[in-house]
Amino acid sequence: MADTTGGALDRGKLLAARYRAATDRPYLASALYALSVVPSDRVPTMGVDRHWRCYVSPGFVDATPVTELAGVWIHEVAHLLRDHHGRTDRLPAADQGDALRINLAQDCEINDDLLADRIPLPAGRVEPRTFGLPTGKLFEAYLPGIPPQTLLLNCGSGAHGRPAPWELGAAAGPAGLSGVEAEALRRHTAEAIRARVRSRGQLPEGWRRWADRLLEPTVDWRRVLAGAVREAVAWAAGAVDYTYRRPSRRSAALRGVVLPSLRRPLPRVTVVIDTSGSMGDGELTAALTEVTGVLREVGLQGNRVTVLACDADVHTVSRVVTAEQITLAGGGGTDMRVGISAALAMRDRPNVVVVLTDGYTPWPDQIPSCRLIAALIGPTPPSPPDWVETVRIGTPDLP
Structure with a gap:
C-alpha cells in the first residue's frame, strides 16, 4: 500500500x-x-x-x-x-x-x-x-x-x-x-x-x-444516431455536380470555351422536433440532448443545421449552432409529415432530415433524394415505414 x-x-x-x-x-x-x-x-x-x-x-x-x-x-x-x-x-x-x-x-x-x-x-x-x-x-x-x-x-x-x-x-x-x-x-x-x-x-x-x-446490453442508441447521421452526411457530401462559378482549369487550353468544374456540395441537415401534446418534458429533454449530440458528433456548424418545432403545424424554424438556440412551441396534434414537407420546401433543401418523435405520427409515403432518419423516443414507440432509417432512443430514465 x-x-x-x-x-x-x-x-x-x-x-x-x-x-x-x-x-x-x-x-x-x-x-x-x-x-x-x-x-x-x-x-x-x-x-x-x-x-x-x-x-x-x-x-x-x-x-x-x-x-x-x-x-x-x-x-x-x-x-x-x-x-x-x-x-x-x-x-x-x-x-x-x-x-x-x-x-x-x-x-x-x-x-x-x-x-x-x-x-x-x-x-x-x-x-x-x-x-x-x-x-x-x-x-x-x-x-x-x-x-x-x-x-x-x-x-x-x-x-x-x-x-x-x-x-x-x-x-x-x-x-x-x-x-x-x-x-x-x-x-x-x-x-x-x-x-x-x-x-x-x-x-x-x-x-x-x-x-x-x-x-444483455441494448444497442448504444447515441452512437447509432450519430453514426446514422454521419453516414447520411457522408453520402450527401459524396455527391458531385457541375458549376460555372469556378471554371475548370482545362478552360485555359480551349480558347473561347468555358468549361464547368466539379463541386462537392456541403450537406445540410434539418432536425424536426415533435412538440405535440404526447411529448412530455422528459421526451423533449431527450430530443434537445440529441440535437446537441448531432451537432457535436457530425461536426456541422454555422448555418448547416436547421431545427423545426412541429406538432400538426410548424411553429418555429431556427438555424442553430447549439441546442440553447432552439425555440420549442406546440402542444397540439401530431403530424410529422408537415414538418418534413416544410423542411424539403425550404430554399436550402436539406440532404438529411432527422425527425425526433415518440412515433405516434403519420409518415409520408416516401421522400425522393433525401435521407430520412427517425429517432424514436420512449420505451415502446410504433415503428415508421420500413424505408425510414430508424434509431430507438431511450428515455431519460434509461442509460
Whole structure:
C-alpha cells in the first residue's frame, strides 16, 4: 500500500471491514479485493479513482465502526462497477461541469440499493428521499432533481470523473486496473450476481437490473444516431455536380470555351422536433440532448443545421449552432409529415432530415433524394415505414 499520510492507518480494522463486506456479499468479493488501498490525510472519508485505487482517511477509519466501514467499501466499489465515471463522460456537456451534483445523484443510485439490502452506512448518507426523489432510478434520472449544493462530498474520479486533489497520477502509486481488466471484472461480478439470484433469488433490484443490462446490453442508441447521421452526411457530401462559378482549369487550353468544374456540395441537415401534446418534458429533454449530440458528433456548424418545432403545424424554424438556440412551441396534434414537407420546401433543401418523435405520427409515403432518419423516443414507440432509417432512443430514465 502506498502511503500519502503522516497518520497511522489502522490497516487491520480497514481490511477486516473489507473481509466482512466480501463475506456478507460474496458476489462483490472479486471487485472488492481488486481495489488497491492508498492512505491519505487529504481525503475526507474514502474515495476511488478511475484506476480502481481506493483512497482512505486514517481518521475516518478510526472513527467508523467496522460494520459501517464495510458498507462504505461496498459503496465505493459500486461507483466503479456501475462505470459512473464512464457514464458521466457521456452526459451532455452542460451537465458535466457540476461534479458535486453528479456525485450526489450517483450516491442516490447506489445508496437506495444498499439501504434496501440493509447494509449499514455512516450518518449523513445521501439517498433519494434526501431530495424528495423516488427510489429505483439511475443517476442520470436523479441529476435534474438535485439542487445546487455547498456541502462537501467527493468520491473521486472513479465516481464523477474529475481528478480529486488527493489522487495520484496514472503512473504513480499502485498500478490499478486497465480499462480491459475493469470491464472483465464488471462482467465477472454481473455473472456472480445472476448466479446468486438463480440460487437464492434475494438481491436488491438495482444490482439485478445492473447485471442484466451489462450481460444483455441494448444497442448504444447515441452512437447509432450519430453514426446514422454521419453516414447520411457522408453520402450527401459524396455527391458531385457541375458549376460555372469556378471554371475548370482545362478552360485555359480551349480558347473561347468555358468549361464547368466539379463541386462537392456541403450537406445540410434539418432536425424536426415533435412538440405535440404526447411529448412530455422528459421526451423533449431527450430530443434537445440529441440535437446537441448531432451537432457535436457530425461536426456541422454555422448555418448547416436547421431545427423545426412541429406538432400538426410548424411553429418555429431556427438555424442553430447549439441546442440553447432552439425555440420549442406546440402542444397540439401530431403530424410529422408537415414538418418534413416544410423542411424539403425550404430554399436550402436539406440532404438529411432527422425527425425526433415518440412515433405516434403519420409518415409520408416516401421522400425522393433525401435521407430520412427517425429517432424514436420512449420505451415502446410504433415503428415508421420500413424505408425510414430508424434509431430507438431511450428515455431519460434509461442509460
